[in-house]
Structures are given as structure tokens and as C-alpha cells.
Amino acid sequence: MTDIQDPPAVERELRSMIAEAARLDPDVVGKLPADTPLFGPEIALTSLAGVVLLGAIDARFGVDVAALDLSLDSLESVATLTAFVATHLRAV
Secondary structure, eight states: OOOTTOHHHHHHHHHHHHHHHHTOOHHHHHHSOTTOBTTSTTTOOOHHHHHHHHHHHHHHHOOOHHHHOTTOGGGSBHHHHHHHHHHHHHHO
């Protein structure tokens, strides 16, 4: 189980969730730069995969990204998603 107070651990777990939602090799996603766009060519997250990812984040971390970030700017990249989730974990 990931220590949710450890931002690097949160990022590793989010990368795993992103890989699963996008049906990519977790090792590949794990090596991408943090500023890699989630909907860009490397990850190519679809809207359906995005919904799956948001559900997994809510189930694992208790952070409802869609309710807290109506513009979904947090889904810009691995880094923005990690920062958003980590911030809301600390707020709980």
C-alpha cells in the first residue's frame, strides 16, 4: 500500500493507474517526463480512459477530481495530476 503522505509514492501509483487506464506498459509510463501531457501522443488518454482513471483515483485516494476541478486542468500532465491529488490528500 502506498504512503499517501509521500508525493513520489503518490506519483508512482498515479503513473500505474494512468498506464492501466490507457492500456500502456507501466514501465513506459513510469519513465515518461512528469510534464508529459495525458492526452498527448505518448499516453494518448481517451475520454473513456480518463473517466476510468478518475474513478480509480476517487476509489484509491478519495479525491473526486471531476467535482473539485470543474475545468479538469489537473489532467494536463502527470505532474499537474500528481500535484492536484497530493494537495487534496493533505486537505483531508
